[in-house]
Amino acid sequence: MGCQYFEPTEGGATSYTVAIPKLTFGRGALAELGIRAENLGLRKIVLFTDAILEQGPILEIARQSLKKQNIEFTVFSDIKIEPDDDSVMLAATALKEAQPDGVISVGGGSVIDTAKAAMLIAAHGGHIKEYFAAPIGSGKPIPGPVLPHIACATTSGTGSECTSITVIRINELNTKFVVASPHILPTIAIVDPQCCDSLPSNVVASCGFDLLCHALECYTARAYTEHAEIKDPGARQLIQGANPFSDLSAQKALEIAGMYLKRGVADNTDTTARDNLMWGATLAGIAFGNSGTHLPHAMSYGVTHLMKDITSKDYQVASPFIPHGISVIVSAPSIFKYTAVAQPERHMQAAGFLNADAKGADTKDAGEVLSKRLIELMRSTNIPNGLNAVGFNNGHIKALAKSSFRQQRALANAPRESNLVDLENMYSGALNYW
Numbered sequence: 001m002g003c004q005y006f007e008p009t010e011g012g013a014t015s016y017t018v019a020i021p022k023l024t025f026g027r028g029a030l031a032e033l034g035i036r037a038e039n040l041g042l043r044k045i046v047l048f049t050d051a052i053l054e055q056g057p058i059l060e061i062a063r064q065s066l067k068k069q070n071i072e073f074t075v076f077s078d079i080k081i082e083p084d085d086d087s088v089m090l091a092a093t094a095l096k097e098a099q100p101d102g103v104i105s106v107g108g109g110s111v112i113d114t115a116k117a118a119m120l121i122a123a124h125g126g127h128i129k130e131y132f133a134a135p136i137g138s139g140k141p142i143p144g145p146v147l148p149h150i151a152c153a154t155t156s157g158t159g160s161e162c163t164s165i166t167v168i169r170i171n172e173l174n175t176k177f178v179v180a181s182p183h184i185l186p187t188i189a190i191v192d193p194q195c196c197d198s199l200p201s202n203v204v205a206s207c208g209f210d211l212l213c214h215a216l217e218c219y220t221a222r223a224y225t226e227h228a229e230i231k232d233p234g235a236r237q238l239i240q241g242a243n244p245f246s247d248l249s250a251q252k253a254l255e256i257a258g259m260y261l262k263r264g265v266a267d268n269t270d271t272t273a274r275d276n277l278m279w280g281a282t283l284a285g286i287a288f289g290n291s292g293t294h295l296p297h298a299m300s301y302g303v304t305h306l307m308k309d310i311t312s313k314d315y316q317v318a319s320p321f322i323p324h325g326i327s328v329i330v331s332a333p334s335i336f337k338y339t340a341v342a343q344p345e346r347h348m349q350a351a352g353f354l355n356a357d358a359k360g361a362d363t364k365d366a367g368e369v370l371s372k373r374l375i376e377l378m379r380s381t382n383i384p385n386g387l388n389a390v391g392f393n394n395g396h397i398k399a400l401a402k403s404s405f406r407q408q409r410a411l412a413n414a415p416r417e418s419n420l421v422d423l424e425n426m427y428s429g430a431l432n433y434w
């Protein structure tokens, strides 16, 4: 099924790299944290978490586990939801002062991404902005390793525990960008579904669509063979396009989302569904850590850049705030109709993994079939009905497109090229769906 997707191209990559942390998954796995840290030779660590988790039972499990192995630790919890350049520079200063021999992060994407960025600055200096790709930053390469990092996920969406990227908001531009380097891939990932038992339904829904889009974007990303060959293997990023390995994990993650997303949102006692969603998030993280996302994530950054006067139930964050998974999915049904034109077979396969009803459909209908399935899943999990429902109208389209057009690296990973007008058209198609 996938082979012809990876046909050699003139000047294109002829090999790809697979990198994942040493991963432990399962209920109760967080209690192994101390032993895992000890096995890495860590004696003095900084434990990154957020201020809410710091007061709760999940962090207590982590603390007790470290104490049992006599590992010295200090807690850093001054984390901003959706970290920005200022907050990660403060975290880096705290890390440098503590002089640990390793870092542990226990939290969602904001905590893990803050830890990654702080470790980068603590090890190699400079300002985080220098490490963003040009023209946003100066594209400074990350010259070598950072401290050992054990990343423990507490939400079933981010996948950051398995990726070599950190997503940071630049305050000056009020938008998010990615720093990517194999050097910031965590050494160990611990994924304990118990950490998600108390997540409210709408948080599970947002995280679920984040994982779904990670997987769907990876599966439909441009093939690695269509990305330019990199002569120096040491310089190869892990955002390298779809490849046979990322296909495997993306396919399974899509099947999990198709089967369990609605159940996991509807019933917080359905541990089968929720544990599966946690595994799906891990697989989707592994997939996008090795291939990269494309338009839905790129276009979500326009949404979070320009959002106003909106916040979301169950998120203790000041307005304006749209949960990441929602900012991604609101435009996705419109985007995949656009991208399916370039790779209809791939989109039809992905729709099948999501358990879409494709009876009587032809391959040329792939975009319609996939989009319809996404809308069905959105409606069954109370996701806002497109951009209108999160405060945008026709008058915002040009600004949204202009903002997202800066995400050139992600745009280049999409299966179909897009210019500013194409982005405007995709946003227009995402205003409402039902």
Ligand SMILES: [Fe+2]
Pocket: 158, 210, 214, 297, 324, 328
């Ligand atoms: Fe995401």
